[in-house]
Amino acid sequence: MSPRRVTLADVAKAAGVSPTTASLVLSGRGREMRISEEVEQRVLKAADESQYRPNAVSVGLRTxxxxxxxxxxxxxxxxxxxxxxxxxxxxxxxxxxxxxxxxxxxxxxxxxxxxxxxxxxxxxxxxxxxxxxxxxxxxxxxxxxxxxxxxxxxxxxxxxxxxxxxxEVEAGRAAARVLLEAGHRDGIHLIGAGPRARDLPPGGAAAVERLAGIREVLKEAGVKIAGAPLSADWQPEYGLEATRAILEAGRPRALICFNDRIAFGAYQALGEYGLRVPEDVSVVAFDDHPLASWMRPKLTTVALPxxxxxxxxxxxxxxxxxxxxxxxxxxxxxxxxxxxxxxxxxxxxxxx
Amino acid sequence: MSPRRVTLADVAKAAGVSPTTASLVLSGRGREMRISEEVEQRVLKAADESQYRPNAVSVGLRTxxxxxxxxxxxxxxxxxxxxxxxxxxxxxxxxxxxxxxxxxxxxxxxxxxxxxxxxxxxxxxxxxxxxxxxxxxxxxxxxxxxxxxxxxxxxxxxxxxxxxxxxEVEAGRAAARVLLEAGHRDGIHLIGAGPRARDLPPGGAAAVERLAGIREVLKEAGVKIAGAPLSADWQPEYGLEATRAILEAGRPRALICFNDRIAFGAYQALGEYGLRVPEDVSVVAFDDHPLASWMRPKLTTVALPxxxxxxxxxxxxxxxxxxxxxxxxxxxxxxxxxxxxxxxxxxxxxxx
DNA sequence: TTAGGTTGCTAAATCGTATTAGCGGTGCGA
DNA sequence: TCGCACCGCTAATACGATTTAGCAACCTAA
Incomplete structure (x- = not known):
């Protein structure tokens, strides 16, 4: 069926030299081992014409x-x-x-x-x-x-x-900064973790560090986190419900969602309440899931690289x-x- | 650094037999080759105690x-x-x-x-x-x-x-049937291909076959396709625009979107026009992208397995x-x- | 007594390559 | 004339397994 692969021995035979010589030439050690120009050419030609490629399994065993x-x-x-x-x-x-x-x-x-x-x-x-x-x-x-x-x-x-x-810490900082730079100082809510450093969902190190970055920047700017619903899993469903809870309680100005899926749910809740993004409420998130650029308006997010x-x-x-x-x-x-x-x-x- | 792997030779030596015998026993050919029960046990024990595992590279070369x-x-x-x-x-x-x-x-x-x-x-x-x-x-x-x-x-x-x-053909049939079974007979629009068999986006075999399945079932039921915008790429953006075009022209009752991303765009357009899914317009799609179960209402779709x-x-x-x-x-x-x-x-x- | 069979194992070859050690020939210096 | 270095190449071995061929010892039957 498939024709046998050509081996080093085949090349050597075709070039009229020993396998040793062929190996030396093909591994580039020809010069070093004083193989003559002429023999070297013969080997190279034979290898080329027969389309020789070393068997990686054999090389693996040997080396x-x-x-x-x-x-x-x-x-x-x-x-x-x-x-x-x-x-x-x-x-x-x-x-x-x-x-x-x-x-x-x-x-x-x-x-x-x-x-x-x-x-x-x-x-x-x-x-x-x-x-x-x-x-x-x-x-x-x-x-x-x-x-x-x-x-x-x-x-x-x-x-x-x-x-x-x-x-992730720097990502947290970036998310906070983008809101500060837009002029936000009040009504900033977190969804997915916080507001205190110890308010974390189970598992995953991302939450800790993102939260740390966010808190650091906001603190430096003298801005207080308005609140954060109890953190649960980071699915759209949670984003939807958490945002509803926030909206029940008052009027947020900005949301930092701990991932894009949460933001997706948040958009839905904001829609239900007739609020517009970003005119009424700004949203930042993390991950840059493909989803983020499908949402309308497109989501500003800190990308996982x-x-x-x-x-x-x-x-x-x-x-x-x-x-x-x-x-x-x-x-x-x-x-x-x-x-x-x-x-x-x-x-x-x-x-x- | 890492201790040398134990080889078949090591096992053989530990068991006091030749590598041949060890190999025979470990490959289960011991019985066949009349290796005594006692020797067999010795080899097995040695292999087990030394945690011997054959070197796959070597086996690859040999076999x-x-x-x-x-x-x-x-x-x-x-x-x-x-x-x-x-x-x-x-x-x-x-x-x-x-x-x-x-x-x-x-x-x-x-x-x-x-x-x-x-x-x-x-x-x-x-x-x-x-x-x-x-x-x-x-x-x-x-x-x-x-x-x-x-x-x-x-x-x-x-x-x-x-x-x-x-x-894909059967998938097309399934999509059409789900609408027929819900009672739809009029105002069924396609987005992504059709209405004629030759109206296809460039590249990709899925469109042809899905369309064939859809057309077959609708035809058998004596139902006519109400229309289909010119087909382009299958991104949400296209779904949004195509659906807007349909809505400009009239009132659809059902949409067959050639994939979920199109349906995602369609949802957005329907929202803009104040139409509700599924009360005003039913939507079926293909692929079962994770997106499909995040959308509200959740999207009925024929899954790519x-x-x-x-x-x-x-x-x-x-x-x-x-x-x-x-x-x-x-x-x-x-x-x-x-x-x-x-x-x-x-x-x-x-x-x- | 001896040919032949069975038993229970092992020596040796093999897979395709890399590499070490060495070999025959030449030239040179002492 | 001998020893030595150098040149240009090759023989032989190793990597770690599988597999073929065969060997020594014992038994059996003619």
Whole structure:
């Protein structure tokens, strides 16, 4: 059926040299090993004509490096965002001629263990362990079998692995600033967390940090948070109800929604009450879900840089791999990736 | 740093037998090769105690099969849907103890070629070539190096590879039926394609088939399509404008939107005109984007079964691989995956 | 007594490459 | 004339498994 692949031995035979010579020439060590110009040309020609490409499995066995990395995450499908993260990782890997294994753990530690093993069995050069929403995780010990980095996650154990995270605190600051700069000082409500630093929904580190950034900037400006409904899950449904509650109680001038889905629900509630965005109420959110630019008016939001996170993770992983090969110790720093503000149409100066 | 992996030779030594014997026992051929019960136990014990796991790279080199398949698509990040497809593929692969390489071509044939080569260099057992929206593609000749299937795509060349596709015609029928069953007979407008069979947006096979299904059922019922604006891209913006155009011209009773994003735009236009869904206007769409259940009222839509498509692709790929190993010829059938109707809140009997 | 069969294991080859060690020939200096 | 360095290449080994061929010991039957 499929014709047998051409091997190094085939090339060597065609060029009339030994496999050793062919290997030397093709790995660029020809000069160094004093192979003559003429023989070198013969080998190159033979390789080219037969379309020789080295068998990566064999190379992997011989050298121990497979030009392959693993990307294991808790879930790949939850959101479009996961896709962007993978896309970033994929492109960074491609730039280096490296392939990506992917695996999904669904939060099951046993599955995670088996996946990491399966990847190590295949001799991956390194592993990106990703979480789809920012949180602290227990790093499985299997991971130590190769260089690794944490993406969107922090290790519970201290000094375990390098982490790549979005800069959520700065994002919080940006969200607060965009309102301040529009002239808002009163009637600013939070939906998703707050108003106090300890008012947080369960799970997820994003809330803490976004809230910290928001509080810091507002405090510096001497602005008080008007209020925040009890925080629950971050779904549109909650946004809808929380906003209704706020509207029952009074007249907000600005909403900081802890993600776009909440803002989506908030829009619906504001619509019900006949209030217009941004003339009556300004809205800022986080994530930059595709939804954000479909909403009308388009939502101003602080974007999660999924693509860049994915790229950065692979970049850091490769410096880890280099260090590892050089026998250096493991790094353990935290790398923060900026969250860019997407200014659209949902923020305006407060009305009279 | 990382302790050396334990190899078969280590196990053999620990058990006091030859590597041959150890291999035989561990591959379950011990009985067949008349290895004594006692030796067998010794080997098993040694393997277990040392936590031996075979090096998959070595096995790959020796046997030619790597328990690895490639998933290459034009894009992984475009939508949440891509993620679901990968998730389905991933789980089907996991069920078989197989790992997944992923790659993204961005529609670039050169990149596609290189990706397929990179995968074949790594001796993948087979390849899923996926498109994120249904269409006919030119199958690159590199793909013939291993078993392969097409996912969400049809080959331009005849009889090339098996294809896995959503059953779009039946989906069209389902959308039409849900309106008929609610009692609609007049004022049914299409947005995204039609009304005539040749009124299609550029690119994409889904439009043709959905339209065919819709037309078939409506025709059988003796119902005429009231109209359809010129079809353009399938974005919310177009849905908004197309619906406005319809509303300018008269009073629709039902809308069949060719995807959910169009329906999202349609909702906005209906809102502008003070019309209520579903009391004044019923809306059906296709895809079941997450958006569909966030909209109010929740959108009735015919779902693209991405997860199942992914699973099915891997299933079919594995029967291909089996056939290939048995020396059988390539299959070339088209496998249709049903598109389930998600009945929600956007369809009601026509008002007076 | 010996050919032949069975039992229970192992030696050796193999997959395709990288790499170390070495080989035959030439030129040169002492 | 011998020893040595250098040149240009190749033989042999290793990576970690699978698999084929075969071996020693014992038993059986003619």
């Amino acid at each position: 121990g490096t497979t030009r392959t990395i693993g990307f294991v995450s808790d879930t790949v499908a939850t959101s479009r965002l996961a896709g962007d993260m993978i896309k970033g990782a994929l492109e960074a890997a491609r730039d280096r001629g490296v392939m990506l294994f992917i695996g999904e753990t669904e939060g099951d530690p046993e599955l995670e263990r088996r996946l990491l093993q399966a990847m190590h069995d295949r001799q991956v050069d390194g592993i990106v362990l990703a979480s789809m929403y920012t949180r602290t995780i227990k790093v499985p010990k299997e991971i130590t079998a190769s260089p690794a980095v944490l993406l969107n996650a922090l290790s519970r154990q201290p000094a375990a692995l390098p982490s790549i995270l979005p800069d 999924h693509y860049e996170l994915g790229r950065k993770a692979v970049d850091v992983l490769f410096t880890e791999i280099r260090h590892h090969r050089a026998g250096a110790a493991r790094e353990t720093g935290v790398h923060r990736v900026p969250m860019p503000l997407r200014e659209r149409e949902s923020v305006a100066p407060p009305g009279p | 030619g099969t790597t328990r690895t398949i490639g998933f290459v698509s034009d894009t992984v990040a475009t939508s949440r849907l891509a993620g679901d497809m990968i998730k389905g593929a991933l789980e089907a692969a996991r069920d078989r103890g197989v790992m997944l390489f992923i790659g993204e071509t961005e529609g670039d044939p050169e990149l596609e070629r290189r990706l397929l080569q990179a995968m074949h260099d790594r001796q993948v057992d087979g390849i899923v070539l996926a498109s994120m929206y249904t269409r006919t593609i030119k199958v690159p000749k590199e793909i013939t190096a291993s078993p392969a299937v097409l996912l969400n795509a049809l080959s331009r060349q005849p009889a090339a590879l098996p294809s896995i596709l959503p059953d 991405h997860y199942e498509l992914g699973r099915k692709a891997v299933d079919v790929l594995f029967t291909e691989i089996r056939h290939h190993r048995a020396g059988a010829a390539r299959e070339t059938g088209v496998h249709r995956v049903p598109m389930p109707l998600r009945e929600r809140e956007s369809v009601a009997p026509p008002g007076p």
